[in-house]
């Protein structure tokens with residue numbers, strides 16, 4: 180955990196450090212009236228940098244905004260006071276409510292979102308190419324085929340977690356939801372690379388920490404290196420449905436810690452192909 184984040188507080192709907200110093204605030208005019216607080220909505224920016232997201236949200240004639248943008252290193256910039264409506268949800272509905280902007284605080288995480296494979300790189304919709312080590316191949320919960328998604332760094336997830344806990348507490352929010360939940364089909368953020376189940380249960384006080392658990396979607400060989408040319412660590416594959424935690428990644432391969440006993444082997448660690456893992 181980033182130590183300084185434990186000291187977050189909210190003063191007059193602005194995010195501050197423990198000593199009362201405000202976090203960076205870039206005033207954004209794309210706002211509405213007062214929120215009737217019910218939910219926290221998580222988004223990705225589908226862009227390359229925090230700066231590009233902030234500039235777009237704060238542009239004169241913009242039609243979108245969010246309360247905060249969290250950079251990949253965990254830096255938080257606030258754009259809209261937490262009691263004012265920001266324009267992050269668009270056409271949306273959840274649990275009998277429509278137009279979730281009026282009922283929610285929106286957090287934007289800097290992330291390229293969905294990517295397309297081009298040669299040995301992955302390309303974002305805005306043209307930037309990403310290394311395979313930044314990408315995880317997963318099936319979106321509202322879809323049926325595997326695609327590439329940019330991963331979320333731990334620093335960013337921890338900042339989001341600390342801020343979310345504070346917001347839920349301060350504004351008595353009922354739940355944490357994704358843009359993909361309130362606008363399915365139209366939106367896919369924060370996407371399958373975001374550990375929503377663990378994040379939600381941690382923020383809502385139902386678990387102790389974020390972990391990054393996945394399950395195997397088929398029988399999967401576990402190897403000594405990131406490639407099918409490397410020898411198997413054990414002769415029998417991991418059964419379909421085995422729980423693992425991702426520790427590292429290289430290309431499409433993931434170095435995993437197997438969290439259950441497989442064929443009498445405990446504490447197995449090794450490389451598996453990432454295509455056959457999905458969020459638990």
Ligand SMILES: [Zn+2]
Nearest residue numbers: 222223358368
């Ligand atoms: Zn969104």
